[in-house]
Amino acid sequence: MSFRLEMRENASVGLRLGVSLGAGIVALLLVAIPVLFAGGSPLTAYGLMVQGAFGSMFALSETLNRATPLILTGLAAAVAFRAKLWNIGAEGQLYIGALAAVLVGSGLLQMPPALLIPTVMIAGFLAGGMMMVIPTLIKQRFGADEVVITLLLNFIVILFVQMLVEGPLKDPLAMGWPQSVPLLAEAKLPKLLPRLRMHWGLITGVVAAIVLWVMVRKTVLGFEIRAVGENKAAARFAGIPVDKTMLKVALISGGLAGLAGVGEVAGVKGYLSADLSPGFGYSGIVVAMLAGLSPIGTVIAAIFIAAVFVGADSMSRATGISNYVADLVVALSLLCVLVGSFFLRFRLRYDRKLEA
Amino acid sequence: MTDIPASALLSLENITKRFGPLVANDGISLSLQRGEILALLGENGAGKTTLMNILFGHYVQDEGVVRVAGKNGLETLPSGSPGAALAAGVGMVHQHFTLAENLSGLANIRLGTEALLSLGRASAARRKIEQIIAESGLTVDLDRRVADLTVGEKQRVEILKALYRDAKVLILDEPTAVLTPQEADGLFVVLRRLAANGLGVIFISHKLGEVLAISNRILVLRAGRKAGELVSATADRRAIADLMVGKAVAEVTRAPAKPGAALMAFDKVSLRQGASRQSLRKVSFELRAGEIVGLAGVSGNGQAGIAALISGLAVPSEGELLLYGKPIHRADPRALVAAGVARMPEDRQHDGVVGTMSVADNIAIEEVRSPAFSRSGWLDRKAMRARAQSAIAAYDVRCLGPDAEARLLSGGNVQKLILARVLEREPRVILANQPTRGLDVGAQAEVHRRIIAARDRGAAVMVISEDLDELFALSDRFLVAHEGEITDAGPAEGLDRSTIGLLMAGHSAAAEGLAS
Ligand SMILES: Nc1ncnc2c1ncn2[C@@H]1O[C@H](COP(=O)(O)OP(=O)(O)OP(=O)(O)O)[C@@H](O)[C@H]1O
Ligand SMILES: [Mg+2]
Numbered sequence A: 001m002s003f004r005l006e007m008r009e010n011a012s013v014g015l016r017l018g019v020s021l022g023a024g025i026v027a028l029l030l031v032a033i034p035v036l037f038a039g040g041s042p043l044t045a046y047g048l049m050v051q052g053a054f055g056s057m058f059a060l061s062e063t064l065n066r067a068t069p070l071i072l073t074g075l076a077a078a079v080a081f082r083a084k085l086w087n088i089g090a091e092g093q094l095y096i097g098a099l100a101a102v103l104v105g106s107g108l109l110q111m112p113p114a115l116l117i118p119t120v121m122i123a124g125f126l127a128g129g130m131m132m133v134i135p136t137l138i139k140q141r142f143g144a145d146e147v148v149i150t151l152l153l154n155f156i157v158i159l160f161v162q163m164l165v166e167g168p169l170k171d172p173l174a175m176g177w178p179q180s181v182p183l184l185a186e187a188k189l190p191k192l193l194p195r196l197r198m199h200w201g202l203i204t205g206v207v208a209a210i211v212l213w214v215m216v217r218k219t220v221l222g223f224e225i226r227a228v229g230e231n232k233a234a235a236r237f238a239g240i241p242v243d244k245t246m247l248k249v250a251l252i253s254g255g256l257a258g259l260a261g262v263g264e265v266a267g268v269k270g271y272l273s274a275d276l277s278p279g280f281g282y283s284g285i286v287v288a289m290l291a292g293l294s295p296i297g298t299v300i301a302a303i304f305i306a307a308v309f310v311g312a313d314s315m316s317r318a319t320g321i322s323n324y325v326a327d328l329v330v331a332l333s334l335l336c337v338l339v340g341s342f343f344l345r346f347r348l349r350y351d352r353k354l355e356a
Numbered sequence B: 001m002t003d004i005p006a007s008a009l010l011s012l013e014n015i016t017k018r019f020g021p022l023v024a025n026d027g028i029s030l031s032l033q034r035g036e037i038l039a040l041l042g043e044n045g046a047g048k049t050t051l052m053n054i055l056f057g058h059y060v061q062d063e064g065v066v067r068v069a070g071k072n073g074l075e076t077l078p079s080g081s082p083g084a085a086l087a088a089g090v091g092m093v094h095q096h097f098t099l100a101e102n103l104s105g106l107a108n109i110r111l112g113t114e115a116l117l118s119l120g121r122a123s124a125a126r127r128k129i130e131q132i133i134a135e136s137g138l139t140v141d142l143d144r145r146v147a148d149l150t151v152g153e154k155q156r157v158e159i160l161k162a163l164y165r166d167a168k169v170l171i172l173d174e175p176t177a178v179l180t181p182q183e184a185d186g187l188f189v190v191l192r193r194l195a196a197n198g199l200g201v202i203f204i205s206h207k208l209g210e211v212l213a214i215s216n217r218i219l220v221l222r223a224g225r226k227a228g229e230l231v232s233a234t235a236d237r238r239a240i241a242d243l244m245v246g247k248a249v250a251e252v253t254r255a256p257a258k259p260g261a262a263l264m265a266f267d268k269v270s271l272r273q274g275a276s277r278q279s280l281r282k283v284s285f286e287l288r289a290g291e292i293v294g295l296a297g298v299s300g301n302g303q304a305g306i307a308a309l310i311s312g313l314a315v316p317s318e319g320e321l322l323l324y325g326k327p328i329h330r331a332d333p334r335a336l337v338a339a340g341v342a343r344m345p346e347d348r349q350h351d352g353v354v355g356t357m358s359v360a361d362n363i364a365i366e367e368v369r370s371p372a373f374s375r376s377g378w379l380d381r382k383a384m385r386a387r388a389q390s391a392i393a394a395y396d397v398r399c400l401g402p403d404a405e406a407r408l409l410s411g412g413n414v415q416k417l418i419l420a421r422v423l424e425r426e427p428r429v430i431l432a433n434q435p436t437r438g439l440d441v442g443a444q445a446e447v448h449r450r451i452i453a454a455r456d457r458g459a460a461v462m463v464i465s466e467d468l469d470e471l472f473a474l475s476d477r478f479l480v481a482h483e484g485e486i487t488d489a490g491p492a493e494g495l496d497r498s499t500i501g502l503l504m505a506g507h508s509a510a511a512e513g514l515a516s
Helices: A013-037 A042-054 A057-082 A090-105 A113-142 A146-166 A201-218 A220-230 A232-237 A242-269 A280-290 A295-319 A324-345 B048-055 B082-087 B105-110 B119-136 B151-164 B181-196 B208-214 B237-245 B303-311 B333-338 B348-352 B359-367 B381-395 B411-423 B441-456 B468-474 B497-504
Strands: A002-007 A346-351 B008-019 B022-033 B037-042 B063-070 B073-076 B090-093 B169-173 B200-204 B217-222 B225-231 B262-271 B280-288 B291-296 B318-323 B341-344 B429-433 B460-464 B477-482 B485-491
Touching (some): A013 A295, A042 A295, A057 A201, A057 A242, A057 A295, A090 A146, A090 A242, A113 A146, A201 A220, A201 A295, A220 A232, A220 B359, B008 B073, B022 B225, B037 B208, B048 B090, B090 B151, B105 B119, B119 B151, B151 B169, B181 B208, B208 B237, B225 B237, B262 B303, B262 B460, B280 B303, B280 B460, B280 B485, B303 B429, B303 B460, B333 B341, B341 B411, B359 B411, B381 B411, B411 B441, B429 B441, B441 B460, B441 B468, B460 B468, B477 B497
Parallel strands (some): B090 B169, B169 B200, B291 B460, B291 B477
Antiparallel strands (some): B217 B225
């Protein structure tokens, strides 16, 4: 009697979904162990987490507020990874998008909200997009690895933003805090409900996911992105402009990350500072991987990750167990997805027969 | 169990494998003796590769058992485990190679059998491999990176890899499809020698001539079933072909060409960019309407450059390439396709199809931006499916339908898909690069018929092939490539294999007394 691994010929959609779901559940189960060591009861802890994330309108709003940038950075990673363009720079693109929003929306242009908000968003999208288009051009011209460029750019951008908010962009009325001049009221994204932090960025994220989903399945551009991502040589032979398609992907990917930055300044904070994002760009990669790079899945995965963070904060306040639990759940989910994708390629078989 | 002789190495009993509604193998049995070379024949999609993948543990059969000779006679091989198959002495060289390109041949051979860091044993391993090389004649430079080896050398590394693991049974899936005729002859010498030492060989091929020459026994599959078994010494081509197809294969005939205007012309074209096997030196020739031009030559003498130029992947470094009298300045495959140029890539798995996309997608891929398949940026899925449906029917592409992923098609059926893609739109210029590589005899005849029909319709055709029989069957005029230069050998009548052979070896046309 033995267990054996077998190669799978095909993996069904249901199986892919199951793997993502299973990964989340297994991660939560594994995290029960440290919770036990910390002297808490896992059931109570998870109960509190669920309550903290979804238990009230306020909790739900906090979770969705947190999910908003993750949806956009998740989509940024998903669309790029589809095309085998390894954008690790969503963090930097987010900051550049936020910076563009501040530059355009803090007094440079005077317009009614109906015009200013779209303008700010387009500016953030284009700025974030350029932050990915340039590394892609460098890759195409000089063969430099985009992983390295985009990763390093994250640090450069954050230092640059830090310099700006402590210098030329510094708000003289902020009592010395390193933060930028505030956005005009006309540039701010309206809240979805009164007294709750959720804002229109969430709608932007969901719409972006639907647009991407439709784009991949129904449009020529989506067709070309898939072809380039799956087999560059065949795509080139068939006449698909590979470099151009990659640049389009880069613009979309960086642009989505830029929009995440716009949402944070125009929807939540109202100004730019160097601690705008607690790593939304990097978490977006986890979100995209959890979602198996599917746009709609990205929305769900982003809400899951956001719920883990928000729920863990509230659980930690109630029980004294550290909210690092959230980081553990997220990291383990990613690991579980990677292990799970192994089961997309192989299946475990149980042999009753004895060896002949 | 049954009446299997004592020297049996291997027996497959009643193997059945289904993929959804498709029965790829249907109750197939076969046995193999020590020192025997068994040829596995059958149409494209008959189930040859599937059967070998089951034997090697890549696929799990739905029914039936595999037995391999062990200490206690034939022992059942656990299904679905390449590790167990390797341990039992089954080695496989796949239709598409599975080597790590950036490692040396030596590292590739040892990969998976031992920790690569065990430096101490490296010399022992090397000695063993060198001994195998000496015994078998599989000469390779073990220290070269695999990426820098020729196709033939890569294949030798694959075979060495199997022998290094003490294979008793060696499976070769269409090994000669990618070899030059010279390399193929070398392979046969090696195989005969290995068989003489007791190795059992299963050899898949579509080339009846070589099958008759090399094998002891022939097993024919048809539509997943065993259609018959023949002893090679007494078999003849007709009988095998009839067994494979179930009906007689009609001879392809063609009327003399009526060449018209030049549709594509190379005017002192040189090409230097890219790999050296692409480079060309001051090449001039014309492709005329209603004429098939055969390009002969040992692989690597510039054919790749000609193909890249006609495919729109490159532009001349010097000289001019004219299409319908107008020079081409930009490498733009899409523009060429739109202008009526049909291109079949040499390496169809690599350049021809996107494996994870559907058959319908792959048929539409060259023209997704044309009004035939899209409107202002939106795909016309219905038109794509309809085209795929008719292509599948017209070209007999065996697959589960327009939505099947292209990677699931058998090798020959991928080629039919590409033919369907390029020939359906009645092209005016056709580049057929190794058009029948890996195709079964029936499909080969069908492709030849379609190419000739296109010519009769007025298309200008260039056929690049390493198979001289194919070139003589198709060509109205011959060109010969040698070290990046092209010699016009003139009309096919009055040419014979030896003249072409001399030109391929680099003897000048003038010396052979030919008009140019
Ligand atoms: N994983 C799979 N899923 C679905 N169908 C498959 C799969 N693998 C093979 N097939 C189908 O099974 C049939 C047999 O394929 P196989 O590759 O064995 O053919 P073959 O005899 O090797 O043909 P060729 O000479 O063209 O290489 C084909 O119709 C193929 O499309
Ligand atoms: Mg095959």
